[in-house]
Amino acid sequence: MKAIVLLSGGIDSTTTLYYAKKKCYKCFALIFGYGQRHKRELRSAVAVAKRAKVPYQIIKISLPWKGSSLLDKKIKVPNRNKFKGIPSTYVPARNTIFLSFAVSCAEAIGADAVFIGANVIDFSGYPDCRPAFYKAFQKVVQKGTKKRKIKILTPLINMTKAQIIHLGKKLKAPLEITWSCYKGGKRPCGVCDSCKIREKGFSRLKS
Amino acid sequence: MKAIVLLSGGIDSTTTLYYAKKKCYKCFALIFGYGQRHKRELRSAVAVAKRAKVPYQIIKISLPWKGSSLLDKKIKVPNRNKFKGIPSTYVPARNTIFLSFAVSCAEAIGADAVFIGANVIDFSGYPDCRPAFYKAFQKVVQKGTKKRKIKILTPLINMTKAQIIHLGKKLKAPLEITWSCYKGGKRPCGVCDSCKIREKGFSRLKS
Numbered sequence: 286m287k288a289i290v291l292l293s294g295g296i297d298s299t300t301t302l303y304y305a306k307k308k309c310y311k312c313f314a315l316i317f318g319y320g321q322r323h324k325r326e327l328r329s330a331v332a333v334a335k336r337a338k339v340p341y342q343i344i345k346i347s348l349p350w351k352g353s354s355l356l357d358k359k360i361k362v363p364n365r366n367k368f369k370g371i372p373s374t375y376v377p378a379r380n381t382i383f384l385s386f387a388v389s390c391a392e393a394i395g396a397d398a399v400f401i402g403a404n405v406i407d408f409s410g411y412p413d414c415r416p417a418f419y420k421a422f423q424k425v426v427q428k429g430t431k432k433r434k435i436k437i438l439t440p441l442i443n444m445t446k447a448q449i450i451h452l453g454k455k456l457k458a459p460l461e462i463t464w465s466c467y468k469g470g471k472r473p474c475g476v477c478d479s480c481k482i483r484e485k486g487f488s489r490l491k492s
Numbered sequence: 493m494k495a496i497v498l499l500s501g502g503i504d505s506t507t508t509l510y511y512a513k514k515k516c517y518k519c520f521a522l523i524f525g526y527g528q529r530h531k532r533e534l535r536s537a538v539a540v541a542k543r544a545k546v547p548y549q550i551i552k553i554s555l556p557w558k559g560s561s562l563l564d565k566k567i568k569v570p571n572r573n574k575f576k577g578i579p580s581t582y583v584p585a586r587n588t589i590f591l592s593f594a595v596s597c598a599e600a601i602g603a604d605a606v607f608i609g610a611n612v613i614d615f616s617g618y619p620d621c622r623p624a625f626y627k628a629f630q631k632v633v634q635k636g637t638k639k640r641k642i643k644i645l646t647p648l649i650n651m652t653k654a655q656i657i658h659l660g661k662k663l664k665a666p667l668e669i670t671w672s673c674y675k676g677g678k679r680p681c682g683v684c685d686s687c688k689i690r691e692k693g694f695s696r697l698k699s
Contacts, residue, residue, distance in 0.1 A: 342556060348593075349549060352600025371638050377599035378592055381636055385589040386555075392584035393559025418636035425632055429588055429625035431578050 287311045287396040289387045294329030297402030299463050300453035305400045314341035321355050322469045329464035336459045352377050362467045364476045371410050380413035391435045398436040406445045446486030494518045494603040496594045501536030504609030506670050507660035511647050512607045521548035528562050529676045536671035543666045559584050569674045578617050587620035598642045605643040613652045653693030
Protein backbone atom coordinates (compact mmCIF):
# COMPACT_ATOMS: atom_id res chain seq x y z
CA MET A 286 0.00 0.00 0.00
CA LYS A 287 1.21 3.47 -0.90
CA ALA A 288 0.23 6.75 0.75
CA ILE A 289 0.75 10.45 0.27
CA VAL A 290 1.35 12.22 3.58
CA LEU A 291 0.93 15.98 3.85
CA LEU A 292 3.91 17.15 5.86
CA SER A 293 4.11 20.65 7.31
CA GLY A 294 6.92 20.07 9.76
CA GLY A 295 4.73 20.41 12.86
CA ILE A 296 3.85 17.88 15.55
CA ASP A 297 0.62 16.71 13.94
CA SER A 298 1.85 15.96 10.45
CA THR A 299 5.05 14.39 11.79
CA THR A 300 3.06 12.08 14.06
CA THR A 301 0.76 11.29 11.12
CA LEU A 302 3.73 10.32 8.96
CA TYR A 303 5.02 7.92 11.60
CA TYR A 304 1.51 6.58 12.10
CA ALA A 305 1.16 5.86 8.36
CA LYS A 306 4.55 4.14 8.34
CA LYS A 307 3.49 2.06 11.34
CA LYS A 308 0.38 1.03 9.39
CA CYS A 309 2.72 -0.35 6.73
CA TYR A 310 2.12 2.30 4.11
CA LYS A 311 4.97 3.10 1.78
CA CYS A 312 4.91 6.87 2.27
CA PHE A 313 5.57 9.79 -0.02
CA ALA A 314 5.62 13.20 1.68
CA LEU A 315 4.29 16.38 0.12
CA ILE A 316 5.61 19.63 1.59
CA PHE A 317 4.07 22.96 0.60
CA GLY A 318 5.75 26.31 0.28
CA TYR A 319 2.80 28.66 -0.04
CA GLY A 320 4.37 31.92 0.98
CA GLN A 321 3.81 31.29 4.69
CA ARG A 322 5.70 33.67 6.93
CA HIS A 323 7.02 30.80 9.00
CA LYS A 324 9.25 29.35 6.30
CA ARG A 325 11.19 27.79 9.12
CA GLU A 326 8.60 24.99 9.13
CA LEU A 327 9.69 23.97 5.62
CA ARG A 328 13.16 23.17 6.93
CA SER A 329 11.61 21.11 9.71
CA ALA A 330 9.43 19.26 7.24
CA VAL A 331 12.41 18.32 5.10
CA ALA A 332 14.35 17.26 8.21
CA VAL A 333 11.45 15.06 9.33
CA ALA A 334 11.11 13.42 5.89
CA LYS A 335 14.83 12.68 5.88
CA ARG A 336 14.75 11.31 9.42
CA ALA A 337 11.78 9.10 8.49
CA LYS A 338 13.62 8.04 5.33
CA VAL A 339 10.68 8.77 3.05
CA PRO A 340 10.87 10.41 -0.37
CA TYR A 341 9.42 13.91 -0.46
CA GLN A 342 8.52 16.65 -2.87
CA ILE A 343 8.33 20.36 -2.12
CA ILE A 344 5.46 22.01 -3.98
CA LYS A 345 5.67 25.76 -4.32
CA ILE A 346 2.41 27.53 -4.80
CA SER A 347 1.50 31.17 -4.98
CA LEU A 348 -1.60 32.59 -3.35
CA PRO A 349 -1.26 36.17 -4.56
CA TRP A 350 -4.56 37.25 -3.01
CA LYS A 351 -3.19 36.92 0.56
CA GLY A 352 -6.17 37.26 2.96
CA SER A 353 -4.38 35.73 5.95
CA SER A 354 -1.91 36.87 8.58
CA LEU A 355 0.17 33.80 7.75
CA LEU A 356 0.69 35.13 4.22
CA ASP A 357 0.59 38.87 4.71
CA LYS A 358 3.12 40.46 6.99
CA LYS A 359 0.95 43.58 7.19
CA ILE A 360 -1.60 41.63 9.25
CA LYS A 361 -0.52 40.85 12.80
CA VAL A 362 -0.45 37.24 13.97
CA PRO A 363 -2.84 37.18 16.94
CA ASN A 364 -1.82 35.98 20.36
CA ARG A 365 -3.79 33.14 21.92
CA ASN A 366 -7.27 33.96 23.22
CA LYS A 367 -7.31 37.46 21.85
CA PHE A 368 -9.74 36.49 19.12
CA LYS A 369 -12.88 34.47 19.08
CA GLY A 370 -14.09 32.57 16.03
CA ILE A 371 -11.89 31.95 13.00
CA PRO A 372 -8.53 33.71 13.53
CA SER A 373 -6.63 35.79 10.98
CA THR A 374 -4.12 32.95 10.56
CA TYR A 375 -6.77 31.03 8.59
CA VAL A 376 -5.54 30.72 4.99
CA PRO A 377 -8.56 30.57 2.65
CA ALA A 378 -9.16 27.03 1.40
CA ARG A 379 -5.59 25.97 2.24
CA ASN A 380 -6.35 22.39 3.17
CA THR A 381 -8.60 22.04 0.11
CA ILE A 382 -5.66 23.10 -2.06
CA PHE A 383 -3.24 20.77 -0.27
CA LEU A 384 -5.62 17.81 -0.54
CA SER A 385 -6.22 18.51 -4.23
CA PHE A 386 -2.51 18.29 -4.99
CA ALA A 387 -2.22 15.19 -2.80
CA VAL A 388 -5.05 13.45 -4.62
CA SER A 389 -3.55 14.40 -7.98
CA CYS A 390 -0.23 12.92 -6.87
CA ALA A 391 -1.96 9.84 -5.45
CA GLU A 392 -3.71 9.17 -8.76
CA ALA A 393 -0.54 9.71 -10.76
CA ILE A 394 1.66 7.40 -8.68
CA GLY A 395 -1.09 4.90 -7.84
CA ALA A 396 -1.32 5.57 -4.09
CA ASP A 397 -4.20 4.19 -2.06
CA ALA A 398 -4.50 6.89 0.57
CA VAL A 399 -3.81 10.49 1.53
CA PHE A 400 -2.96 11.21 5.16
CA ILE A 401 -3.47 14.62 6.72
CA GLY A 402 -2.82 15.46 10.37
CA ALA A 403 -5.84 17.70 10.90
CA ASN A 404 -7.59 17.64 14.25
CA VAL A 405 -10.71 19.25 15.56
CA ILE A 406 -9.82 19.27 19.27
CA ASP A 407 -7.34 21.90 20.43
CA PHE A 408 -7.50 23.37 16.95
CA SER A 409 -7.60 27.02 16.06
CA GLY A 410 -11.16 27.23 14.79
CA TYR A 411 -10.32 26.61 11.15
CA PRO A 412 -13.32 25.33 9.16
CA ASP A 413 -11.08 23.01 7.13
CA CYS A 414 -10.03 21.04 10.21
CA ARG A 415 -13.44 19.56 10.91
CA PRO A 416 -14.56 16.00 10.16
CA ALA A 417 -17.46 17.22 7.97
CA PHE A 418 -14.99 18.89 5.63
CA TYR A 419 -12.99 15.68 5.15
CA LYS A 420 -16.15 13.67 4.62
CA ALA A 421 -17.17 16.13 1.89
CA PHE A 422 -13.72 15.99 0.32
CA GLN A 423 -13.85 12.18 0.27
CA LYS A 424 -16.97 12.50 -1.87
CA VAL A 425 -15.13 14.84 -4.25
CA VAL A 426 -12.50 12.12 -4.71
CA GLN A 427 -15.16 9.50 -5.38
CA LYS A 428 -16.92 11.67 -7.94
CA GLY A 429 -14.04 13.50 -9.57
CA THR A 430 -11.14 11.10 -10.02
CA LYS A 431 -10.38 8.21 -12.29
CA LYS A 432 -9.36 5.89 -9.49
CA ARG A 433 -12.17 6.96 -7.14
CA LYS A 434 -10.96 4.81 -4.27
CA ILE A 435 -8.22 6.97 -2.78
CA LYS A 436 -8.97 7.28 0.92
CA ILE A 437 -8.60 10.57 2.78
CA LEU A 438 -7.36 9.60 6.24
CA THR A 439 -7.29 11.85 9.30
CA PRO A 440 -6.09 9.61 12.16
CA LEU A 441 -5.63 12.50 14.61
CA ILE A 442 -8.97 14.19 13.96
CA ASN A 443 -10.44 13.56 17.40
CA MET A 444 -7.28 13.67 19.51
CA THR A 445 -6.17 16.39 21.89
CA LYS A 446 -2.69 17.82 21.42
CA ALA A 447 -1.52 15.87 24.48
CA GLN A 448 -2.82 12.64 22.96
CA ILE A 449 -1.09 13.42 19.68
CA ILE A 450 2.21 14.07 21.44
CA HIS A 451 1.76 10.85 23.39
CA LEU A 452 1.16 8.93 20.15
CA GLY A 453 4.09 10.64 18.45
CA LYS A 454 6.44 9.67 21.25
CA LYS A 455 5.15 6.11 21.21
CA LEU A 456 5.84 5.93 17.47
CA LYS A 457 9.31 7.43 18.02
CA ALA A 458 8.47 10.43 15.84
CA PRO A 459 11.21 13.09 16.10
CA LEU A 460 9.00 15.73 17.73
CA GLU A 461 12.09 17.63 18.88
CA ILE A 462 12.84 18.72 15.31
CA THR A 463 9.27 19.83 14.52
CA TRP A 464 8.24 23.48 14.28
CA SER A 465 4.92 25.00 15.36
CA CYS A 466 5.35 28.78 15.72
CA TYR A 467 3.39 30.91 13.24
CA LYS A 468 5.92 33.72 13.31
CA GLY A 469 9.11 33.80 11.31
CA GLY A 470 11.69 34.13 14.07
CA LYS A 471 14.70 32.03 14.91
CA ARG A 472 13.04 30.75 18.05
CA PRO A 473 9.35 30.04 18.75
CA CYS A 474 7.60 33.21 19.96
CA GLY A 475 5.76 31.36 22.73
CA VAL A 476 2.65 33.53 22.50
CA CYS A 477 0.95 32.74 19.16
CA ASP A 478 -1.93 30.29 18.91
CA SER A 479 0.24 27.51 17.62
CA CYS A 480 2.96 27.94 20.28
CA LYS A 481 0.37 27.99 23.05
CA ILE A 482 -1.39 24.86 21.82
CA ARG A 483 1.98 23.08 21.58
CA GLU A 484 2.97 24.19 25.07
CA LYS A 485 -0.37 23.12 26.50
CA GLY A 486 -0.01 19.70 24.88
CA PHE A 487 3.42 19.08 26.35
CA SER A 488 2.48 20.36 29.80
CA ARG A 489 -0.66 18.20 29.96
CA LEU A 490 1.42 15.22 29.01
CA LYS A 491 3.69 15.78 31.98
CA SER A 492 0.88 16.19 34.48
CA MET B 493 -21.76 40.66 -7.07
CA LYS B 494 -18.23 39.48 -7.69
CA ALA B 495 -17.16 36.23 -9.35
CA ILE B 496 -14.00 34.29 -10.06
CA VAL B 497 -14.02 32.79 -13.55
CA LEU B 498 -11.67 29.95 -14.44
CA LEU B 499 -10.31 30.86 -17.86
CA SER B 500 -8.39 28.37 -19.98
CA GLY B 501 -8.57 30.20 -23.29
CA GLY B 502 -10.93 27.68 -24.90
CA ILE B 503 -14.48 28.09 -26.18
CA ASP B 504 -16.17 26.91 -22.98
CA SER B 505 -14.40 29.10 -20.45
CA THR B 506 -14.58 32.11 -22.78
CA THR B 507 -18.33 31.67 -23.19
CA THR B 508 -18.63 31.22 -19.42
CA LEU B 509 -16.80 34.49 -18.79
CA TYR B 510 -19.16 36.36 -21.11
CA TYR B 511 -22.12 34.61 -19.51
CA ALA B 512 -21.00 35.70 -16.03
CA LYS B 513 -20.53 39.26 -17.26
CA LYS B 514 -24.01 39.18 -18.79
CA LYS B 515 -25.36 38.07 -15.42
CA CYS B 516 -23.90 41.29 -13.99
CA TYR B 517 -21.03 39.70 -12.07
CA LYS B 518 -17.91 41.78 -11.68
CA CYS B 519 -15.47 39.16 -12.93
CA PHE B 520 -11.93 38.26 -11.99
CA ALA B 521 -10.27 35.66 -14.24
CA LEU B 522 -7.89 32.97 -13.02
CA ILE B 523 -5.62 31.46 -15.65
CA PHE B 524 -3.50 28.39 -14.83
CA GLY B 525 -0.12 27.48 -16.18
CA TYR B 526 0.26 23.89 -15.02
CA GLY B 527 2.90 22.64 -17.40
CA GLN B 528 0.38 21.78 -20.09
CA ARG B 529 1.96 21.09 -23.45
CA HIS B 530 -0.41 23.48 -25.21
CA LYS B 531 0.95 26.68 -23.69
CA ARG B 532 -0.60 28.43 -26.64
CA GLU B 533 -3.90 28.37 -24.73
CA LEU B 534 -2.38 30.61 -22.04
CA ARG B 535 -1.86 33.33 -24.63
CA SER B 536 -5.46 32.90 -25.75
CA ALA B 537 -6.69 33.12 -22.17
CA VAL B 538 -4.84 36.39 -21.60
CA ALA B 539 -6.13 37.74 -24.92
CA VAL B 540 -9.71 36.83 -23.94
CA ALA B 541 -9.39 38.46 -20.50
CA LYS B 542 -8.06 41.63 -22.12
CA ARG B 543 -10.80 41.64 -24.75
CA ALA B 544 -13.42 41.16 -22.02
CA LYS B 545 -11.75 43.92 -20.00
CA VAL B 546 -11.59 41.86 -16.81
CA PRO B 547 -8.66 41.72 -14.40
CA TYR B 548 -6.82 38.41 -14.43
CA GLN B 549 -4.13 36.52 -12.59
CA ILE B 550 -1.93 33.78 -13.99
CA ILE B 551 -1.28 31.06 -11.41
CA LYS B 552 1.69 28.85 -12.13
CA ILE B 553 1.56 25.44 -10.54
CA SER B 554 3.80 22.46 -10.81
CA LEU B 555 2.49 18.90 -11.00
CA PRO B 556 5.82 17.08 -10.97
CA TRP B 557 4.19 13.65 -10.92
CA LYS B 558 2.93 14.03 -14.52
CA GLY B 559 0.52 11.15 -15.17
CA SER B 560 -1.13 12.72 -18.21
CA SER B 561 -0.35 13.13 -21.90
CA LEU B 562 -1.12 16.84 -21.48
CA LEU B 563 1.80 17.17 -19.07
CA ASP B 564 4.21 14.54 -20.28
CA LYS B 565 5.54 14.78 -23.80
CA LYS B 566 6.61 11.14 -23.63
CA ILE B 567 2.94 10.10 -23.71
CA LYS B 568 1.21 10.53 -27.06
CA VAL B 569 -1.94 12.66 -27.23
CA PRO B 570 -4.60 10.28 -28.57
CA ASN B 571 -6.60 11.00 -31.68
CA ARG B 572 -10.37 11.07 -31.40
CA ASN B 573 -12.15 7.74 -30.97
CA LYS B 574 -8.97 5.72 -30.61
CA PHE B 575 -9.59 5.25 -26.90
CA LYS B 576 -12.59 4.32 -24.89
CA GLY B 577 -13.10 5.43 -21.30
CA ILE B 578 -10.99 8.14 -19.69
CA PRO B 579 -8.31 9.28 -22.15
CA SER B 580 -4.63 9.89 -21.38
CA THR B 581 -5.22 13.65 -21.60
CA TYR B 582 -6.97 13.46 -18.22
CA VAL B 583 -4.85 15.38 -15.69
CA PRO B 584 -5.34 13.85 -12.24
CA ALA B 585 -7.60 16.02 -10.07
CA ARG B 586 -6.96 19.08 -12.24
CA ASN B 587 -10.37 20.68 -11.84
CA THR B 588 -10.25 20.00 -8.09
CA ILE B 589 -6.98 21.92 -7.92
CA PHE B 590 -8.31 24.77 -10.05
CA LEU B 591 -11.50 25.05 -8.00
CA SER B 592 -9.52 25.03 -4.76
CA PHE B 593 -7.46 28.02 -5.85
CA ALA B 594 -10.59 29.76 -7.13
CA VAL B 595 -12.38 29.28 -3.81
CA SER B 596 -9.31 30.52 -1.93
CA CYS B 597 -9.26 33.62 -4.13
CA ALA B 598 -13.03 34.05 -3.78
CA GLU B 599 -12.78 34.00 0.01
CA ALA B 600 -9.85 36.39 0.04
CA ILE B 601 -11.42 39.00 -2.25
CA GLY B 602 -14.99 38.47 -1.05
CA ALA B 603 -16.43 37.01 -4.25
CA ASP B 604 -19.85 35.38 -4.25
CA ALA B 605 -19.33 32.77 -6.96
CA VAL B 606 -16.86 30.70 -8.93
CA PHE B 607 -17.68 29.98 -12.57
CA ILE B 608 -16.23 27.01 -14.43
CA GLY B 609 -17.05 26.08 -18.02
CA ALA B 610 -17.22 22.32 -17.54
CA ASN B 611 -19.76 20.32 -19.50
CA VAL B 612 -20.81 16.72 -19.47
CA ILE B 613 -22.10 16.49 -23.04
CA ASP B 614 -19.52 16.28 -25.83
CA PHE B 615 -16.88 16.01 -23.14
CA SER B 616 -13.89 13.75 -23.20
CA GLY B 617 -14.91 11.35 -20.45
CA TYR B 618 -13.18 13.21 -17.63
CA PRO B 619 -14.64 12.37 -14.21
CA ASP B 620 -14.20 15.97 -13.04
CA CYS B 621 -16.57 17.30 -15.68
CA ARG B 622 -19.68 15.64 -14.29
CA PRO B 623 -22.45 17.36 -12.28
CA ALA B 624 -21.95 14.98 -9.32
CA PHE B 625 -18.38 16.21 -8.92
CA TYR B 626 -19.46 19.85 -8.76
CA LYS B 627 -22.23 19.02 -6.30
CA ALA B 628 -19.65 17.31 -4.09
CA PHE B 629 -17.25 20.25 -4.37
CA GLN B 630 -20.03 22.65 -3.41
CA LYS B 631 -20.35 20.71 -0.17
CA VAL B 632 -16.60 21.05 0.43
CA VAL B 633 -17.01 24.82 0.17
CA GLN B 634 -19.90 24.79 2.63
CA LYS B 635 -17.98 22.70 5.14
CA GLY B 636 -14.44 23.93 4.71
CA THR B 637 -14.50 27.69 4.23
CA LYS B 638 -15.10 30.67 6.43
CA LYS B 639 -17.60 32.28 4.10
CA ARG B 640 -19.37 29.02 3.24
CA LYS B 641 -21.72 30.64 0.74
CA ILE B 642 -19.52 30.84 -2.34
CA LYS B 643 -21.45 29.24 -5.19
CA ILE B 644 -19.80 26.91 -7.68
CA LEU B 645 -21.55 27.63 -10.98
CA THR B 646 -21.37 25.50 -14.12
CA PRO B 647 -23.76 27.16 -16.58
CA LEU B 648 -22.65 25.03 -19.56
CA ILE B 649 -22.78 21.68 -17.80
CA ASN B 650 -25.63 20.23 -19.85
CA MET B 651 -24.99 21.95 -23.16
CA THR B 652 -23.63 20.41 -26.35
CA LYS B 653 -20.63 22.07 -27.96
CA ALA B 654 -22.92 23.49 -30.66
CA GLN B 655 -25.18 25.02 -28.01
CA ILE B 656 -22.14 26.51 -26.25
CA ILE B 657 -20.89 28.05 -29.49
CA HIS B 658 -24.37 29.38 -30.18
CA LEU B 659 -24.48 30.96 -26.70
CA GLY B 660 -20.96 32.33 -27.06
CA LYS B 661 -21.84 34.00 -30.35
CA LYS B 662 -25.04 35.43 -28.87
CA LEU B 663 -23.01 36.90 -26.00
CA LYS B 664 -20.46 38.29 -28.47
CA ALA B 665 -17.67 36.21 -26.94
CA PRO B 666 -14.52 36.39 -29.10
CA LEU B 667 -14.51 32.70 -30.02
CA GLU B 668 -12.16 33.41 -32.93
CA ILE B 669 -9.27 34.05 -30.52
CA THR B 670 -9.86 30.93 -28.39
CA TRP B 671 -7.65 27.85 -28.54
CA SER B 672 -8.74 24.21 -28.19
CA CYS B 673 -5.98 21.96 -29.58
CA TYR B 674 -4.25 19.72 -27.03
CA LYS B 675 -0.98 19.71 -28.93
CA GLY B 676 1.60 22.44 -28.77
CA GLY B 677 1.83 23.43 -32.44
CA LYS B 678 1.42 26.76 -34.13
CA ARG B 679 -1.84 25.66 -35.69
CA PRO B 680 -4.52 23.30 -34.34
CA CYS B 681 -3.70 19.68 -35.26
CA GLY B 682 -7.27 18.93 -36.29
CA VAL B 683 -7.16 15.32 -35.10
CA CYS B 684 -7.00 15.39 -31.26
CA ASP B 685 -10.09 15.00 -29.10
CA SER B 686 -10.37 18.67 -28.43
CA CYS B 687 -9.98 19.74 -32.08
CA LYS B 688 -12.57 17.18 -33.18
CA ILE B 689 -15.11 18.26 -30.56
CA ARG B 690 -14.59 21.90 -31.57
CA GLU B 691 -14.99 21.08 -35.27
CA LYS B 692 -18.14 19.04 -34.61
CA GLY B 693 -19.60 21.92 -32.62
CA PHE B 694 -19.05 24.47 -35.37
CA SER B 695 -20.28 22.15 -38.13
CA ARG B 696 -23.48 21.26 -36.24
CA LEU B 697 -24.10 24.95 -35.74
CA LYS B 698 -24.01 25.53 -39.49
CA SER B 699 -26.33 22.64 -40.35
